[in-house]
Amino acid sequence: MIEFLTQPWPWWFSGAMIGLTLWLMWFAGKTFGFSGNFRTMCTMCGAGKAANFFAFDWKTQKWNLAFLVGATVGGYLAAHFLSPEGGQIPAIDAGVQGQLQALGFATPAAYQPLEWYGEDWFLGGTLWLLLFGGLLIGFGSRYSGGCTSGHAITGLSSFQLPSLIAVIGFFAGGLFMTHVIYPWLLG
Amino acid sequence: MLRLIPYVLAGTFFGVIMYKSEAASWYRIQEMFRFGSFHMYGIIMVAVAMGALGYLLINKFKLKDLKGQPIVIPDKAPGWKRYLLGGLIFGLGWALTGACPGPVFVNLGAGFLAMLPVALGGLLGTFLYGLIKDKMPH
Numbered sequence: 001m002i003e004f005l006t007q008p009w010p011w012w013f014s015g016a017m018i019g020l021t022l023w024l025m026w027f028a029g030k031t032f033g034f035s036g037n038f039r040t041m042c043t044m045c046g047a048g049k050a051a052n053f054f055a056f057d058w059k060t061q062k063w064n065l066a067f068l069v070g071a072t073v074g075g076y077l078a079a080h081f082l083s084p085e086g087g088q089i090p091a092i093d094a095g096v097q098g099q100l101q102a103l104g105f106a107t108p109a110a111y112q113p114l115e116w117y118g119e120d121w122f123l124g125g126t127l128w129l130l131l132f133g134g135l136l137i138g139f140g141s142r143y144s145g146g147c148t149s150g151h152a153i154t155g156l157s158s159f160q161l162p163s164l165i166a167v168i169g170f171f172a173g174g175l176f177m178t179h180v181i182y183p184w185l186l187g
Numbered sequence: 188m189l190r191l192i193p194y195v196l197a198g199t200f201f202g203v204i205m206y207k208s209e210a211a212s213w214y215r216i217q218e219m220f221r222f223g224s225f226h227m228y229g230i231i232m233v234a235v236a237m238g239a240l241g242y243l244l245i246n247k248f249k250l251k252d253l254k255g256q257p258i259v260i261p262d263k264a265p266g267w268k269r270y271l272l273g274g275l276i277f278g279l280g281w282a283l284t285g286a287c288p289g290p291v292f293v294n295l296g297a298g299f300l301a302m303l304p305v306a307l308g309g310l311l312g313t314f315l316y317g318l319i320k321d322k323m324p325h
Binding site: 034045053075078122127142157 | 197199212213218221224227236242245253258265266273275276279291294299300307314317318320323
């Protein structure tokens with residue numbers, strides 16, 4: 001059991017555990033969706049004075065902020081107590097590794113690529129790249145009304161056409177970034 | 188505050204799953220967008236299948252939540268423009284950073300401080316949307 005838990009978790013087990021999380025949230029009377037937290041945090045910082053979109057009682061969303069705090073704790077626990085020393089290193093497909101090497105990313109040596117997520121992330125262009133990426137995530141998730149948890153998991157599970165359209169958008173955007181912008185930016 | 192503890196625990200469970208499944212790793216997201224493995228597709232498909240099973244059971248048996256209220260899963264507003272355009276913008280950011288909103292915080296917990304600018308960007312992007320929302324097609 002301990003050995004199973006400290007290995008990388010297989011897709012079928014991980015998927016079932018995400019499904020279980022969704023059930024838990026439904027039975028708690030909540031709709032699972034993570035990106036709403038960004039809106040809540042904007043409101044907590046006083047954004048309600050700048051735009052009506054943020055004028056709501058953020059205290060109704062405390063449960064979701066608690067979930068966010070938990071997710072951060074979960075990341076800490078998984079990396080430090082359920083993984084090898086230094087963290088889990090994803091054993092991705094060899095062909096993909098080759099493609100990433102051609103773009104300047106070394107063979108995976110950590111959970112995330114150290115070229116961007118290493119200790120000198122605040123130097124050079126990386127900081128701006130990450131900030132810009134975050135901006136797209138924040139803008140896009142609020143514009144489309146949800147992120148991977150709200151649309152891909154909750155929305156598709158409850159057979160909602162708008163969520164299917166959003167997920168098609170997620171994939172189209174991701175494919176364009178990966179196959180058009182990455183080569184242009186890094187090639 | 189005590190009422191929030193179950194949500195912290197559910198979030199912790201979710202954070203561990205995200206990390207251990209590697210769905211919070213840029214490498215796995217790149218592998219998915221390069222069609223290099225079934226891994227991410229398998230995770231999403233099993234999660235959605237299980238969610239759909241729960242949804243059907245909830246509706247068929249009119250199940251109630253823990254407080255005894257009927258479980259209502261709100262429908263998204265109809266339309267397509269905001270979903271497609273917003274989805275495209277989100278997808279660009281997802282593939283660039285290798286993280287969607289949940290994993291941003293999972294990675295911060297795992298010690299990747301480089302997720303701080305991603306989180307800050309997420310806040311700025313959300314704020315920007317709130318400012319110009321009425322000028323965007325929905």
